[in-house]
Amino acid sequence: MEVIETRAALLSNYEVLQLLSERIEGQKQRQKDESNIEYPENLRTIQFEIKTALENSPCSTQDEKQLADFLEAMKTWRLTKAEKLQILNLRPKTPVDLHILIEECEERYGPEELEQFLELILKVLPRDDDDVVEEDEDIDEAEA
Amino acid sequence: MFILAVLKDTIKIEPTDFRKPKHEAITDEINKKYANKVVQEVGLCVSLFDILEASEGVIHHGDGCSYVKAKFRMVVFRPFIGETLVGTIKSCSEIGVRVTMGFFDDIVIPPSHLQPGSTFDPEERVWVWTYEDDKLFMDIEEKIRFQILSEEFTDTTPTPTNIGPTGRRQSAADTTAINDLAANSTKIAPYSLTGTIAEDGLGLLSWWGSA
Numbered sequence: 001m002e003v004i005e006t007r008a009a010l011l012s013n014y015e016v017l018q019l020l021s022e023r024i025e026g027q028k029q030r031q032k033d034e035s036n037i038e039y040p041e042n043l044r045t046i047q048f049e050i051k052t053a054l055e056n057s058p059c060s061t062q063d064e065k066q067l068a069d070f071l072e073a074m075k076t077w078r079l080t081k082a083e084k085l086q087i088l089n090l091r092p093k094t095p096v097d098l099h100i101l102i103e104e105c106e107e108r109y110g111p112e113e114l115e116q117f118l119e120l121i122l123k124v125l126p127r128d129d130d131d132v133v134e135e136d137e138d139i140d141e142a143e144a
Numbered sequence: 145m146f147i148l149a150v151l152k153d154t155i156k157i158e159p160t161d162f163r164k165p166k167h168e169a170i171t172d173e174i175n176k177k178y179a180n181k182v183v184q185e186v187g188l189c190v191s192l193f194d195i196l197e198a199s200e201g202v203i204h205h206g207d208g209c210s211y212v213k214a215k216f217r218m219v220v221f222r223p224f225i226g227e228t229l230v231g232t233i234k235s236c237s238e239i240g241v242r243v244t245m246g247f248f249d250d251i252v253i254p255p256s257h258l259q260p261g262s263t264f265d266p267e268e269r270v271w272v273w274t275y276e277d278d279k280l281f282m283d284i285e286e287k288i289r290f291q292i293l294s295e296e297f298t299d300t301t302p303t304p305t306n307i308g309p310t311g312r313r314q315s316a317a318d319t320t321a322i323n324d325l326a327a328n329s330t331k332i333a334p335y336s337l338t339g340t341i342a343e344d345g346l347g348l349l350s351w352w353g354s355a
Contacts, residue, residue, distance in 0.1 A: 002153070013145065019219065090230065
């Protein structure tokens, strides 16, 4: 074995989840067509574990349009590729979240800019389970 | 957190797989060999992304297998230094907090990189962060946000020194015994990450109201 390039490209969690879901479907289909095809356990384990982990992360509700909108919206914010990738993967909701994702955040952006930025993220990467629902869940758990 | 790595390898296709289309046979072999395995200085391999080049298959005398030289891209788990990740606390001990991503759990946050003022409660076996008289427990199964501080690759392939004494010829029983011992002794992870939560915004998600 020979390593040609370690970091040829970065993948977002969304891309990995899409890829694995497609692969798992494809494998099931092939097994249906030819019943004697077996997939090795190591492959099934890692596919399943990563898919489960990513389905519980913000990327589970993203789609291609959201990604395109997100990249378009990020153009004016002078962020590095790594910063954009982490914002996409983790989808920050509070200023504290942003401070750990953006380097030297305070020097680069004012508090108002950060508020605008968070609103922008909520708009381009919408999720149904924002704030209200989550608070309800917390109460339910506490009562249980 | 995930990257693409370009690798080159000679892939062996068994005669029973000759009925498969070539690209499927190569894909299956690569996944069988690499999925869920750590490649030194590359990371934890997940799955084949695509095949860039593949030579004609060559059959050597001795076995009926076809050998194909292939250049391909793998999806690899390899967070960069300084990347922020969200995981789950797997366990706490004197050496720090162990975090799992669900598919990878060789991540440790040592005591020196917990929030300042954290102490270990030996009875409850949890780390506690005392913040302005509040005791914040780092319970198992809690979601935790951390940053990658460093990574370490350890070559765990057998070397002559850890195979055992070489003074006399080894019997089969000796070899099994040594293998058992090796399996029982503490396993060294081939790829491990050290994290930090010693910064505002890092630590349990519930601490920062972003659960």
